Amino acid sequence: MAVTTKPAAAPSAALRAAGTLAAATFGLASRARGKKSLHPEGVVHEATLTVTGAAAAPAGVPLLSDPREHAAIVRFSRGAGLPAALPDVLGLALRLPDVHGPGGHQDLLLATSGNGPLVHHLLLPAPGFLSLPYSSILPYRGGDGSLFLVGAMPRGRARRRSGGDEYDALARAAASGEPAFDIGVAPIGGRLRPVASLTLGPRLEPEANALRFNPWNTGGGLEPAGFFNWLRDFAYPGSQAGWQGADPRELSAR
Numbered sequence: 576m577a578v579t580t581k582p583a584a585a586p587s588a589a590l591r592a593a594g595t596l597a598a599a600t601f602g603l604a605s606r607a608r609g610k611k612s613l614h615p616e617g618v619v620h621e622a623t624l625t626v627t628g629a630a631a632a633p634a635g636v637p638l639l640s641d642p643r644e645h646a647a648i649v650r651f652s653r654g655a656g657l658p659a660a661l662p663d664v665l666g667l668a669l670r671l672p673d674v675h676g677p678g679g680h681q682d683l684l685l686a687t688s689g690n691g692p693l694v695h696h697l698l699l700p701a702p703g704f705l706s707l708p709y710s711s712i713l714p715y716r717g718g719d720g721s722l723f724l725v726g727a728m729p730r731g732r733a734r735r736r737s738g739g740d741e742y743d744a745l746a747r748a749a750a751s752g753e754p755a756f757d758i759g760v761a762p763i764g765g766r767l768r769p770v771a772s773l774t775l776g777p778r779l780e781p782e783a784n785a786l787r788f789n790p791w792n793t794g795g796g797l798e799p800a801g802f803f804n805w806l807r808d809f810a811y812p813g814s815q816a817g818w819q820g821a822d823p824r825e826l827s828a829r
Contacts, residue, residue, distance in 0.1 A: 616828045617652030617666070618742050619783035620749055621776030624671060624758065631768035633760055635718015636796040638674065638681060639770045645671045649775065650786065651704050651745060652828070654686065659741065662700035667709045667727055667756075668788045669773070675794040682792040685709035685727055692764045695724055703741040705729040705748065705755065711790075713804050714763060718796030726767045727756040742828055749775035781827030 624645040626632075632640035647669060654664035664686055671681040687701040688694065688710035701707040709727040716722055730753070748755040754774045759767035790799050791808050799807070 615652070615656040617650050617784055618745065618828050619648060619650045619779045619786065620745065621779060622647040622649045622669070623774045623776065624669070624771050625754070625774070626771040627769070629768070629770045631760060632770045633715075633717035633719070633721055633723050633796075638671075638795045638797060639760065645674055647671050647773070648779075648783070648786070649773070650784065650788070651742070654698070662702050664698045665701050665704055665707075665709075667704070669727075669758075670786065670788060670792075679794060680792045681794065681797070682788045682790060683711065683725055684788055684790050685711055685725065688712060688726070690726065690728065690761070691766050695726065695761060695767070703744060705744055708767065709756075710761075710767075713807075714800045716798045716800040722763050722800055724761045724763070724767075726759050726761060727773065728759060728767060728769070729756055730754055730772075745775060746778060749777065784827045 624647045626639060626641060626643050626645070628640060628642035634640075649670070650666070650668040652666045652668070653659075654666055657663040666687075667685045669683040669685070673679060674681045686709060687699050687707045688697055689699060690708040690710075695708075695710040696712055698712065699707060706729065708729075711725045714722045714724055745755075752774070754772035756773040757767075757769040758771040758773055759769045761767045789807075790804065793799065799805075
């Protein structure tokens with residue numbers, strides 16, 4: 576199964592300069608903060624992704640179309656690191672370890688957003704991790720060339736259990752043993768349609784927050800598309816270099 580770790584097309588000098596600037600900017604922000612420039616603190620849970628084989632899955636992406644269970648790791652975080660009393664853009668970073676072969680991880684980086692044309696490209700502050708849909712914001716290109724977004728939708732019962740501290744709400748959803756999210760795909764002009772469910776498992780130790788997610792950890796027909804996704808291939812390593820060596824406990828929400 577093919578694994579993509581960087582954009583296939585060779586960038587022009589201007590694009591490479593833009594990427595170098597993005598890497599330097601995020602690296603400086605991380606060094607100044609002493610931790611991740613964005614999503615600085617969070618919690619990590621074990622999880623299970625159950626792909627249902629739904630007809631809505633994009634063609635040429637067996638990871639989203641072939642019925643199967645995958646072991647997963649998911650990190651939830653506050654985007655700007657604002658105090659818990661304030662709404663923030665929330666992140667859901669999902670990793671399927673070794674799904675494309677040894678060391679070939681699939682990362683999906685999602686943020687709270689809307690569910691529908693235009694709004695699923697917006698970053699929206701949310702009061703809790705089980706309150707709003709999540710979106711990849713930027714599109715993927717499938718194996719057949721189609722463009723689509725990937726997202727997550729909190730399940731109704733998980734929402735009803737979401738009172739109190741936002742991280743405690745995740746722990747309660749994990750303890751239930753029931754799926755907490757539907758994972759879906761949406762055409763650029765459409766709404767999310769479920770193709771899988773995500774069930775949370777136990778919360779991992781704070782050291783797990785040192786995981787380095789990257790949207791270009793991908794493969795199996797899933798390719799980030801467009802200029803801004805290309806920039807992320809520079810920005811993420813630049814940011815990670817800036818917080819390299821940070822105490823993982825300082826990256827964990829308390």
